[in-house]
Amino acid sequence: MADPGPKPLTTRSIVLGGLTVLAVGGVMLTLLLTLYGGGSPQDQAHLDAVRTAGTIVVGTGGAVALLLAARRQRSAELTLKHQQEIARQAEYDAIERRITELYTKAADQLGSDKAPVRLAGLYALERLGVANAEQRQTIVNVICAYLRMPYETDREEAQVRVTALRILHAHRRGDQNSWSVSIDLDGANLAGSRLPRSKFAWASFEGADLSRVDFTGSDLSDSDLTYAKLVDADLTDVDLSGARLDHADVTGALLDGAVWNEETVWPEKQQ
Template sequence: MKLKLLRIIHQTGPGIIAFAIFGFVLFILAVWWLAAYHPDLNLKDWPWTSLSALAAAPSLILTWFWRTSHKERDLENDAQRLQNEAQRIEKEEQRLQNESQRLDNENQRIQNEEARLLTDRFNKAVELLGNDKLQIRLGGIYALERIAQDSERDHWAVMETLSAFVREKTREPKWKPVAAPEAGDASTGGEEKQPRPEERFEPPDTDVQAALTVLGRRREDRREWEKKEGKRLDLRGAHLELADLQDAHLERAYLAGAHLEGAFLEKAHLEGAHLWGAGLEGADLGGAHLESADLGYAHLEGAYLLEAHLEGAHLWGAHLEGATLSGAHLEGAILLLAHLEGADLREAHLERADLRGADLAGAYLWGAHLEGAYLQGAHLEGAILREAHLERADLRGAHLESADLGYAHLKGAYLERAELSGAHLERADLSSAHGLTQAQIDSAILDDETTLPEGLARPVREG
């Protein structure tokens, strides 16, 4: 009832208030008129205050009721406005959800379309690899490279395809006509000289070289993905003689039995690669990274490995005859029974390397670092070890006949049963060597500046 009354007042309030004010004004005018035209009336005795209050009361009461009803109406309007706003927000949220769903559907459609287009591109590029024309095959190779760059999903499929292409195209070596081997001379021990790789082989075909280049320049993020997923390039048994693989990334690749004779592998990345029994005769591996690579029984005769990184590499039984390893890093490498006859190992780092049973006859090890190396039973006959660092090296039973150990550092080295007949030990430091006997010293060549362990004397030479 009150609410209904308030609504009526709210709707008619201004008019009622105006009417009440008009009545109050009429009341005042009436009093004035009586006072002016009827002086006989004793108006002073009238209760004017009470009459004025009674006359003004309706206006005040109506004004209060009108203001109250106006506030109530404002609250109702605010509530309605908030309700309308909530409904609007709810509708907007629904609209946004619908739009988001539409965008998700559109994105999925685009992804499906992209996948379909990439599949079409891949299939067409693979078809190009079998074309008779070289230029078309090259186009297929580079199209596959673009696909691998554009799509992580298709990257490995491209790498496997190109690897298979290389293997299929390089099943046989590309021989050059070879003249009869030259007769040997004193430098070769009278043996016939074998032709160099570039004299025996042709380089790979252009399309094969292009595929190798693509394989070797994979993006870093793709290579990281391969490492995480355990993926490895497979080029086992491929004939890649004289191939250009400079700076190529072939980390952890399968290259067992591959033929890389005379290949250009400067600064190539072959960390952890499988090169068991691979042919690398005359290959250029200057500055290459072969850390932890498996080169067991690999052929590296005459290879160029200047400052190459072979830390922790496995070279069991490897052939490195005549190889250039100046400044190479072979710390902790496994070189058991390796063939290093005549190899150039000047200032090479062989700290803690395992050279047990290795053949280093005639090797050039001037200034080489062999601290803590294992050389039990190693063959170092005639090797040049001047200024070499052999501190704490294990040379028990090693063959050092006629080796040049002048100025060598042999502090703490183990020389029990080592053969030192004719070995040059001028100015060598043997002060704390272990296992030396007087008989060993007597068989070697010393000078006044050779430092010997306590209890041993320099041999007295006649004349």
């Protein structure tokens, strides 16, 4: 249960306290005049002692007043902090709802039977990823899942898929604006795609159809190309350091200028 915090003093309490102070003051004044009003040296000494005691009492009262003021200030600060926390939480919830709405709408657009709508969904997901770093991996997962879906040869759909690939490439360029995300395109049909100078290091293309794909100058280091179909693919100047190509079909693939190292695994151990 949340702490309700200190309760404020009521008007009635303040009035009663003031009247009590006045009453005590009046009684003490009458008593002092009765006991020490004769003017003798002994009376004067008594009055000095009472004056000293009064000074102490007044000082103590001032300290109590300061304590009450500090208590009120602390109460006000706690109230303000609580209100600010509520406002921040409300703002966070509103942002999360907005992100969810945009994500859901964009994902629905990808399921449209109209190519322009699917393109709009891809660009909406990209904008969402640019503005929200914590959503980037989820967004990339959705785009990769879209590319892994089977499709029949269609010119408009080919353009949509090219756009999806360009979005993935655009945000894995290796610069300070790159997204730290993993790429899973296992089994995807990317045949005939143009992906020159792409940054697909550590990406997974296991069992993907990469026939006739133009990977010229791309970075495929440490990528998983197991069982991938690379027939007639252009791998000119491609970095294949640490890549796995075991069981891949590289028939007709161009490897001019390609680089690899001892960790690169070739199909049937051929290099």
